Amino acid sequence: MARSWEDLTARVISGLGLVAAGLLVIWAGGHVLRIAFAGVAAGMVWELVRLLTPEARKSALAMAGAAGTALLGALYLPPLLALPLLLAPAMAGIAWVPRHRVLYLTFTAVIIVAAFGMVQLREVSGMVWLLWLVLVIVATDIAGYFAGRAIGGPKFWPRVSPKKTWAGTVAGWIAAGLLSLVFITWYGAGWSLVGLSIAVSMASQMGDIAESWLKRRAGVKDSSALIPGHGGLLDRFDGMLGAALFLLIIGRFLTITPALS
Numbered sequence: 001m002a003r004s005w006e007d008l009t010a011r012v013i014s015g016l017g018l019v020a021a022g023l024l025v026i027w028a029g030g031h032v033l034r035i036a037f038a039g040v041a042a043g044m045v046w047e048l049v050r051l052l053t054p055e056a057r058k059s060a061l062a063m064a065g066a067a068g069t070a071l072l073g074a075l076y077l078p079p080l081l082a083l084p085l086l087l088a089p090a091m092a093g094i095a096w097v098p099r100h101r102v103l104y105l106t107f108t109a110v111i112i113v114a115a116f117g118m119v120q121l122r123e124v125s126g127m128v129w130l131l132w133l134v135l136v137i138v139a140t141d142i143a144g145y146f147a148g149r150a151i152g153g154p155k156f157w158p159r160v161s162p163k164k165t166w167a168g169t170v171a172g173w174i175a176a177g178l179l180s181l182v183f184i185t186w187y188g189a190g191w192s193l194v195g196l197s198i199a200v201s202m203a204s205q206m207g208d209i210a211e212s213w214l215k216r217r218a219g220v221k222d223s224s225a226l227i228p229g230h231g232g233l234l235d236r237f238d239g240m241l242g243a244a245l246f247l248l249i250i251g252r253f254l255t256i257t258p259a260l261s
Helices: 008-028 030-052 057-074 079-096 101-125 127-151 166-187 192-218 233-250 253-259
Strands: 155-157 161-165
Touching (some): 008 030, 008 127, 030 192, 030 233, 101 127, 101 233, 155 166, 192 233
């Protein structure tokens, strides 16, 4: 049975606002991009600490501030010199976060490194390539949302993500592949971009699943209530974390992006 559409209005309004703000930040680049990503990373770490240790409110603010400051500082250093700063907030959590330290260390490192990688992608390879990454994730999310509710069907992993269906999951892959055709046509990218786009779509879904598992473990529906219809920053940007980390690991964009620049 298809699911209800009761959250659609709030989701669409908030989503349009996020897309507009995101496009503006990507277009502006420079200091605007760096400050925006540092702020989002700080917000995600704040949500993470509150999920893991709800009673540690002061620690949540302290670690959020440390994460944002460290990321912003790292973005103004040569990449190799920046590496210690990127990992410092995760290591500091060993002392500041009283419980679930391994989860904090892992997720915080992913948040900061992924954000750093996305900024580097914009600054090294240009606006078009970061825009491609964001659009693949957005297309995956939108296609999954509508296909999952319109078609329904078997659940993907009900114990971890009760709302996710196989129909929505596969629709996300298809949407990512179709989106890649636009970049192949307009920017002359190779056909390998189709496979890369679908793989990035899968990686974004893995990020979403990882965050869903974290919420199930904490016994909450959303990471926070910052974004109407979407929940929190972790709820909205979990897919970007998975996709950005995937690109960093495989390093494929180093050979493909020149065709898009």
